[in-house]
Amino acid sequence: MARRMLRSLILALGLLAPLAADDVVMVVANGSELQEISAREISALFTGMTRTVGLRIARPAVLRQGGAHQSFLDRYIGKSPAQYYNWWKRLVFTGKADFPKAFDSEEQMAAFLAENPSYIGYLSPGHVTGDLKVLTVRE
Amino acid sequence: MHHQGPSVFHPWTRPGWKTLVRGLLAVFTALSAAGGLGAVEPSLEIHGSLAQSYLSSTHNDILFPGTEHGSFEFSEAYLNASRSIGEKLRVGAQILSRDYGPEGNHDVQLDWGYGDYFFNEKLGMRVGKIRLPLGFYNEYRDVDSARTELLLPQEVYREGLRSFILAYTGVGIYGKLGKGLRAGDVDYHLYVGTLNIPDDVQFVQPLRRSHNAPAMGLETDRVYGGSLFWNTGLKGLRLGFSAARFRGHYDIDSPALFYSPLHAPFLSERGLLQEAEPKVVGVEYQRGRWTLASEYQIFQRKAEYSADFKRAYAQPIIAAAERSARAGGADAATAATAGQAAGDKALAGLNVGSFAFDSQGWYASLSCQFDDRWSAFLRYGEYLAERSQRSTPSLRRDDYAMGLRRDFGVHWRAKAELHLFDGSAGALAVRGNPIADSWSLLALRVSFDF
Known part of the structure; x- marks a missing residue:
């Protein structure tokens, strides 16, 4: 009985704990006027709930798979890849x-x-090239 | 911990799917090129889905006749195409082929189709046939992949009313207000238009039976309404309110009606009017793999004879009574009183045929996505066919539902769910058997989309 309760408690804590996330950065083309973005704007843009960041129309670009994709979903969206799809x-x-x-x-x-300066995407830091700039993310 | 997720997002663009949809793509590409609007990023999106369900109920039929013996008459196929033209204009359409018991029979029809112009975050406009925002889920009630459940809560999203509240044809404006506020933002959608109600919709069946009018259809005069969904500052929590107001009239086209004095007046235009006013409030909280949702709906419906029809119906009865009174020696005032009394009596009898429903329903559900393959839900719902008669078993239904969903990749899925019912509101009698107050439903579905 005690073991079962302990297992349930661990499971519950596991569900409530923040998901682990590797580093992922938000990036745009150097030619974009965008310098920063809030976490809420990221969530809204990448779930189709908004089409603008600030006053500019912006479009999301996503990865189909991989660690950066998983980290991005964990940190900003809160959905698994299948849920997100x-x-x-x-x-x-x-x-x-x-x-x-x-x-x-x-x-x-x-x-x-x-x-494509109107697009916003995400990459692991090691994949950011000289053509791109990293956005400051306001929490 | 990371895992390599399945390859997601528009897999249809792979060669196999391109072959499948080549014809449609060519047509749409030609159409868009002809428009010469200079698309910033020419792209045509084509998607579709298929779903086949099996329903088996005990004691009573539910949803449509025949479920007690098991029925496969619940299947759907959709194909949609959409295209962005520039940054602000989108056009798209979806066709539907559906079989739902006596409804649909796989006739192909336009499910939605509209142009959408995005002025800015606060204002956009849609024109065409547009999914009607009622409750959190009515707009995408047929997107099987979007939820764990097979059947949406019937307390709010009754399948028998689907054709009635699915989509409006008209103009809608939408937008997001309060963006960036700490308290969250509000998505709104306001609309006005008409409804395209198929002649075989079950909504009309009770009136058809009571009036012996198999050819009776429901025509819309107007529908308007709106929705407000507040995405609160607490991530994952949203609150919703939506309402619609419908007014229409029954259209009867059957020579057989001439044989009945009661039915003959229906042949006059707009003799029988229908009003409906659903309202839904709800709360949804999604955190990680868990989703908790609850909604409450009041649905007021009223069918009544029009004033013009009542006058036309009562006039000959009043005249006959006045003639009879005068023949008996009554003076003009007395004859008029007798005529009015006869007219009132006739109209009182006529009103027996009027229908007024004031139903309500609510549910609370908890669903969990265990991983990318398995998810499950538990749900309780209560439906009252007539709000004022909570304790009448035939007008009340409690639904204890549970179900499992299994995904096979991102395109295929299977669902199984069990409903245990107390009370029989909404149940249909199986021929030769009385309606039972305690019964159940097993529902299975396989669906595919791309």
């Missing part, structure tokens, strides 16, 4: 939005962002 389906299947631009690798994402 299903979230977007509800927007797409009601005509409210298109799926975000998606990439298989961080290299592809970095190359795309460098040439």
